[in-house]
Amino acid sequence: MTRKRSHTTRDKILSAACDVFVEKGFREATVAEICKRASANISAVNYYFGSKEALYQETWHHSFAESMKAHPQDGGVSEDASAEDRLRGQLKALIERIADENTRDFFISQMEVANPTGLLEEIMRLELDPLRDKTMSVVRELLGPEATERHINFCETCIISMCVHPMVMQRVRVRHGAANIGPPAAFDNLTAFVDHVVTFAMAGIAAIRGQR
Numbered sequence: 001m002t003r004k005r006s007h008t009t010r011d012k013i014l015s016a017a018c019d020v021f022v023e024k025g026f027r028e029a030t031v032a033e034i035c036k037r038a039s040a041n042i043s044a045v046n047y048y049f050g051s052k053e054a055l056y057q058e059t060w061h062h063s064f065a066e067s068m069k070a071h072p073q074d075g076g077v078s079e080d081a082s083a084e085d086r087l088r089g090q091l092k093a094l095i096e097r098i099a100d101e102n103t104r105d106f107f108i109s110q111m112e113v114a115n116p117t118g119l120l121e122e123i124m125r126l127e128l129d130p131l132r133d134k135t136m137s138v139v140r141e142l143l144g145p146e147a148t149e150r151h152i153n154f155c156e157t158c159i160i161s162m163c164v165h166p167m168v169m170q171r172v173r174v175r176h177g178a179a180n181i182g183p184p185a186a187f188d189n190l191t192a193f194v195d196h197v198v199t200f201a202m203a204g205i206a207a208i209r210g211q212r
Contacts, residue, residue: 010048012038017059018104025111026056026119057123063105064127071097073131083141084202090135091163091201092194098167099190106168135160142205151208159201166193 016037020029031052035042049055075096077089097103112120139156140147 009038009040009044013040013044013048013055014059014062016040017055018063018108021056021059021111022104022107025115026052026117027115029056031055053119056117056119060105060108060120061123061127063103063108067097067100067103067105070100070102073134083138084198087135087138087142087159087201088194088198090138091159091197092190094160094163095167095190095194095197098164110168132156139205142202144209147208155201155205155208158204159197162197162200 013034016034017029019037020034023029029052031042031045034055035044038044045052045055049058071093073090073093074086075089075091075093077086079086081089098106109120109124136152136156139159140152143151143155
């Protein structure tokens, strides 16, 4: 019985920490507020996590793991599928992850970019680099064997930016009650948006291939 209560307390602290770190970032967030929202004793943070810094890292890692579980990187596309279909699956998963209201790791990352602490640098590198490597591998395949690393890096950056920027901006607008301000929301039809991004990406890749 004690174990069950302890596990629940830890989960409540993580959940509350997600909300507070998303709202305020690391520096403005307080352990007192997190514990108040979690209905937990302040000493519970030290007991379960060791420090506010360690809680911050675990919060991002937990949020990231949950969003990846809900939206696996392959988007349900088999490894035996064509490179274009695999790219589509990856972009679909990425867009759906950002659109999902339960995804918190993106907002914690945004707060970290705006007011960096350096606390997430290593953990984010360990988790995100393998995802980027898989996308780079597909882009490399699409560009062909003569593609330079610069071409591959540039193309991958452009493709991912097409997904991340409009979706994050829309999430920010929704969060601040300004969903109808600015460009039309990509949220309105995610399938159409994914199709557009893939078509645009494939045309760009074809243009780069044609230059060589």
